[in-house]
Amino acid sequence: MTSHDAHPAHLAHHFSDVEQQQDSAKLGMWIFLLTEILLFGGLFVAYAIFRAWNPDMFYNAHQYLSIPMGTLNTFVLITSSLTMALAIRFMQVGDKSKAVINLWLTLMFAAIFLVVKYFEYSHKFHLGQLPGEYYTFQGVEGTNPHIFFSIYFAMTGLHGIHVIAGMIAIGWVLKRTLNNEFSADYYTPMEMTGLYWHLVDLIWIFLFPLLYLIG
């Protein structure tokens, strides 16, 4: 069993070598991201159908979304994607302390995103721009304006849940980094968390113009 003794600690027994293990992890993660894209895909389809059916109502209703807040959150999320990529980059060269700083920054930007979202949501709750049958706002011209806000809350709500899930994953990776579990040779969980976090950013990149910037 000499080959066993040569195994690095992070290599699981059912893989022949580290590269195969890493390739499997990446392929599995990307297939998971595929299912995430199709999960949001259902909501994008709902958006496309109802916008095509109610173009004027969508235009009128979207004016109640705050473009400055949406733009701010876009900047915040892009910056968090950058710091996540940098954390992995620093771990790749074994710079643990800079990786830790960037993971903290990523968590901070994620929290800022949720705080901005909280202010947006509470303003809409206050006005009665709630989804479905709870909608009571009278200011939007057009038929069934609650449909726009149902879609708005479903899409940004599901995205918000992903932000929270991403923060949990980043916190877990941060803890493991602080425990010295990662090195330049092994940081796969951090890389997978990064892929997830970038997908959250990627989805927001499409949600922002579709919801906030209807021309």
Place this chain on the structure above:
Amino acid sequence: MTAHEHKHHIVPLSTYFSVATALFILTIVTVWVASVHLGSWNMVVALLVAATKGSLVALIFMHLRYEKKILAVVFVGALAFLAIFIIFTMFDTMTRGELGSEVRHPINPAARIYQMPAAVAADSMSVDSMANAIDSTVSKEQSGHE
């Protein structure tokens, strides 16, 4: 076998910062373009900018450019099936009413929006007459698309 045969592709820091800068600039561009009236081209431009931003994120931040091609196949496959999902659904939803008139009612007539005293008083509408008004609006909107 050693654990270090395969070296990870290490992207220069400057690449990450350039990509982030490009994403910031494209965000400003898309907000600005939305304020310019281009009619239905607004949505085309907005989606093109979003697709460019998404490609940058996927290719550089998510390393698709440096990874084995199978991962790009998975990603593009997801997008292809999403496109099929959207396009084929809209073949249906955009051509409804061509074979016969369509009757649509409030999704839930008991919903609060149809019970608002202000709306009822202003228009003196019952739920039924409101449903009729919605039907005529919908059929107008639909005939506009045909």
